[in-house]
Amino acid sequence: MGPNPHGGYSGPMPPEDAYTAEPFVPDGGGLPALRKAAADCRGCPLHRDATQTVFGAGAADARVMLVGEQPGDQEDRQGKPFVGPAGKLLDRALEEAGMDPADAYVTNAVKHFKFTQAEPRKRRIHKAPSLREMTACGPWLAAELAVVEPELIVVLGATAGKALLGSSFRVTQVRGTVLEEEIHGRPERLVPTVHPSSVLRADDREAAYSGLLSDLRVAARALGSG
Template sequence: MTTQQTTTGADRYVPTDAADLAALRSAAAGCRGCELHRDASQVVFGRGAPDARVVMVGEQPGDVEDQQGLPFVGPAGRLLRRAVDDAAIPVDQIYLTNAVKHFRFELRGRRRIHQTPDRVHIAACRPWLVAEFAKLRPRVIVVLGATAGQALLGPSFRVTRSRGVPMPWPDSAQRVGDFPDAPAELVATIHPSAVLRADDRDVAYRGLVADLTVAGRLLTRGHP
C-alpha cells in the first residue's frame, strides 16, 4: 500500500546490549523506524546459523515472506536455493537477510504489488543490517541486487559495473562506514527476482549461478 513517508530511523530500536541474533530479531519486531511497518504484516528478519561463512543480503521481503515472516521463501527464494545448489555453496553455511526488513507494496484490488524501497527506507533500516553484521563473521558476503549494494556500499553502487568481481570487505564499504571490520570478500550479483522478470530467464539464471560460483570459490579458497 502506498503511504506517506515518515522516517525516523531504526537507531533507537536496535538494542546496544543484544546478546545474539535472536535478541536482535526479537527487538526488530517492535521497530517503527519508518512508515513501512504500518502496512506490512510483520517484520522479516534474517535467518541462518550465527557462524555462517556466507551472508547473502537482498532487497526486502516479498509478499510470501511478509506472510511467513522468513526471508527468501517465495518464488525468488526458491530460485536462489536452486542457484546456490548449482554453484555448490553449502546451504547450511548461508545466512540470509534483507537490507529493508518490512515489505513495501502498492495495493491494487486484492493484490499487493512490490515497490522498490526508497533511499530513506534503506537508510532507516540500515542500523539493523549493521547490528546483524556485528554478530556475524562471514568469509564471503553476497550482494543480491542494487538495493542491497547501496545499503552496504553507498548510493553510487551499480550491480552492472561490479557483479561477479570479488571486492575486499570492509575496504569496499569504508566510504559508508560503521560496519564491523571482520575481513571478508564481497561479490555482487543480480537479485533472483530479476531472473524471474528477465526476457531470457536461462541466460539470466546462468549469470546468477556464475556470480555465485565466484563466491563459492572464495569460500573454498579461504577454507581448503
Template sequence: MSGSSEDGSAPEPYDATPYLPSRGGLPAHQRAAADCQGCPLHRDATRTVFGRGGSDARLMLVGEQPGDQEDREGVPFVGPAGRLLSRALREAGIDEDGLYVTNAVKHFKFTRDETRKRRIHKTPSLRETVACRPWLMAELRLVSPELVVVLGATAGRALLGPSFRVGADRGVPRPLPGAEDGPRVLATVHPSAVLRARDRDAAYAGLVADLRTAAEAL
C-alpha cells in the same frame, strides 16, 4: 521527499537505531526487530522479517526486502525468488544450510492491485534503506561472515554506497567500505530480476556463475 512536514514541523526521523538492543545475539536482535518502527514501512507490513541462519555462517546473502509470501510467513526468501535462489545455490555447490540469509530492508513495501486483489512489490527508497541499515550492520557484526553476496541494487547500495550499479560491479569480491577487517562483498543480480528477465536462461546462468565465484572465494 521534502525537508519538513505539511504543518512546517521537522520531518519524521527514519532510523532503526533506537530499536536495536544494547546487548545479546541474533535471537535478541530478532525479538527487538519485531517492534521496529524506524520508518513508516512497518505500518502496512504484516511483520518484521529478520534474517535466518546461524551466527557461525561463513557466507551471508543480502537481498532487497521481503516479498508478499515472506511478509506473510516471516521468513526471508521463501517465495518464487527464494526457490529460484535455492536451485542456483545447489548448482553453484553452496550448502544452503550453512548460510545466513537476510534483506537490507526488513519490512515489505508494496502497492495494492485492487483489481487482482494482490500486493505488488515496490522498491524501498534510499531513506528507508538507510533507516534499516543498523539492523543489517548488527547482523554483519554478530555473524562475522567471510563473504557477503549482495543480491540486486538495493542490497548493493546498502553496503557499497549509492553509486553501486549491478551491471558494473557484479561478480568480483571486494572489501566492504569502511571496514578494514570486515568481510569481502560480491554483488550479483537479485533472483526476482532473473524471473523478470526476457532471456531467463541467460540471466539464471549469470546468477549461478556469480555464486560459483562466491563459493571459490571461500
C-alpha cells in the same frame, strides 16, 4: 518519546530525515535478541502496512551472508526471508554453485515489505524502498554483520548494493567480482550479483540464470580460498 520497556513504540513517527532503527537495536543478546527487538521496530513508516518484520535467518556462525532487497509477498506473510519463488531459485543456484543454502545466513537490507495495492483484495505489488528507508534499516543489517561476522557477503541486486556500498553502486558494473570494502566499520569481502527475482522476470530466463550461477560460483571460489 520512543521505544517503551515492553518493546512497542509510544509517540509519533519522526520526520522522514530522522528515520532510523537505531533506538530499537538492543545491545548484546545475539541473533535471538535482535530478532525479538526487530519485531517491534518503528524506525520508519514501512511497518504500518507490512504484516510483520521479516528478520534474517540462519546460523550465527554462517560463513556466507546473502543480502537481498526486502521481503516479498510470501516472506511478509510467513515471516521468513527468501521463502517465495525467488528464494527457491536462489537455493537451487547456490547448490549448483557448490554452496549449501543451509550453511548461509540470509537477510534483506530492509526488513518490512513495501508494496502498492490498487484495492484491498488485489495482489500486492512490490515497490522499491527509498534510500532513506534503506538507511533507516541499516542498524539492523550492521547488527547482523557484527554477530555473524561472515567471511563473505553475497550482494543480491542493486538495492542491497546501495544499502551496503552507497548510492553510486551499479550491480552491472561489478557483478561476479570480489570486492574488498569497509562496511559498518568492518573490512568485508563481497561478491555482487543480480537479485534472483530479476531472473524470474527476465525475457531469457535461462541466460539470466546462467549469469546468476556464474556469479555464485565466483563467490564459492572466494569462500573456498577464504
